[in-house]
Amino acid sequence: MxxxxxxxxxxxxxxxxxxxxxxxxxxxxxxxxxxxxxxxxxxxxxxxxxISRLGLNKISRKGDVLSIGAGATHTQISQDPAVLEHLPALARLAACIGDNAVRNRGTLGGAVANNDPSGDYPAALLALGARIETTAGTTDSHRFFGQGPTGDLILAVHIPLPERAAFARIQHQASRSCLVGVFVAEREGKRRFVASGCFADGAKEIDIQTPIDDLSAVLDDSFGSAKYRAHLVHVLAKRALLELES
Ligand SMILES: Cc1cc2nc3c(=O)[nH]c(=O)nc-3n(C[C@H](O)[C@H](O)[C@H](O)COP(=O)(O)OP(=O)(O)OC[C@H]3O[C@@H](n4cnc5c(N)ncnc54)[C@H](O)[C@@H]3O)c2cc1C
CATH class of the missing domain: 3.30.43.10 (Uridine Diphospho-n-acetylenolpyruvylglucosamine Reductase, domain 2)
Structure with a gap:
């Protein structure tokens, strides 16, 4: 042993x-x-x-920035009054994750550090233009996820509040984890759609007008073929758009 x-x-x-x-x-x-x-x-x-006793689980809003401590659990995020009021799409995302045990114990910091291509949060944080605060400083989420694991302790995520945001996903029937998901955020009239569970190298921005023709970069496994996932992304992007505009 x-x-x-x-x-x-x-x-x-x-x-x-x-x-x-x-x-x-x-x-x-x-x-x-x-x-x-x-x-x-x-x-x-x-x-x-x-690191569960470091008090890194605080959630607060200052002006138009929502800050969520890395130690906040998915349950906490799904029920927090500031998240529910200012970013309900993120509260809904947190409420969709796994099962009760995963939501009650799993944290935002753990999900961000994992950067699982099928994880729900990376897509949301990229769409929202969030910044990730670690012991080495604060980095734009594109850069953070692009650079790969650094081993630095993640302290918090800072999210500039969008005008509107929406989220759609199809989940794996057994684990309830994300099969494919799309998060969209709108700021100053511009909409950014980011897909999870689609690309093998992680969450990525998509153009909802352009079908994904090159399937070589798309996840392909027993839960969903590349062709199916590429199709789902566009279905879910349209659902997210309908929700955004409703
Ligand atoms: C059955 C099941 C279903 C799931 N479904 C979903 C789903 O639907 N959607 C989804 O997005 N995710 C899903 N997940 C993944 C889930 O979100 C993660 O398991 C969880 O958030 C990880 O957080 P944790 O606190 O448990 O991290 P841990 O398991 O404790 O750690 C995970 C990794 O992150 C590192 N780490 C943790 N915290 C920090 C920190 N603050 N700074 C730096 N590194 C850190 C650890 O060293 C480790 O490498 C599922 C997981 C399971 C088991």
């Missing part, structure tokens, strides 16, 4: 110090993804640094 150490961090500084530069020292938030990966030997960790 592999030895696995556990450290409960009592401050951000403590967490960062314990992680050091070692990729096998890993932050543990809700454990919904990481513990499965360890159990199935998909990742090997020597130390888990528990």
């Amino acid at each position: 592999t030895k696995l150490d556990y450290h409960r961090a009592d401050s951000v500084e403590d967490a960062v110090r314990e992680r050091g530069a070692s990729a096998s020292h890993m932050y543990l938030a809700g454990g919904q993804t990481l513990l499965n990966l360890i159990k199935t030997h998909a990742v090997s960790a020597e130390m888990l640094i528990d």
Whole structure:
């Protein structure tokens, strides 16, 4: 059996110090993804640094920016009064994730760090032009997701509130995880549509007028062929647009 150490961090500084530069020292938030990966030997960790007691779960709105702490759970985001009032599409997205256990334990920071191509949040954050705050500074979400994992501790996500936003998805019937989803945000009359569960290298902006002809970059697995996913993206983009305009 592999030895696995556990450290409960009592401050951000403590967490960062314990992680050091070692990729096998890993932050543990809700454990919904990481513990499965360890159990199935998909990742090997020597130390888990528990970051769940750092108070990183605050949600607040200042002016036209909504800030969500990395430790906020999906349930918290789905029920928070500021999110419900100012960005109901994101509250609905959070309420769609997985099952009760995943929503109650899983965090925004864990979902952002994972950057799963089928994850719901990366598409929303890209469409919304969010900024990601880590211990290394604050970065535009395009840059953050484009650069790949850095190992920095994610502290919060800052979202400039759009004029309107909407979200449509089709979920996997067993896990309730996203099969394909589209998030659209409108600001100053411009609409940005971003798809999840479509492209193998992650969430990407799409042009809803242009069908996806090149299927080589589209996810293709037993849950949905590339052709089916490319078709669904446009169906869901139209549904999201109808919701946006309703
Ligand atoms: C059954 C099931 C269904 C799911 N369905 C959906 C779905 O419908 N939509 C969707 O988007 N997602 C879905 N997920 C994924 C879910 O969103 C993630 O499992 C969860 O959000 C990960 O958060 P966590 O706090 O549990 O992270 P953990 O599992 O604790 O950590 C995951 C990774 O992120 C790193 N990490 C965690 N927090 C931070 C931080 N603050 N800074 C830096 N690195 C960090 C960890 O080191 C680890 O590498 C599903 C998962 C399961 C198991």
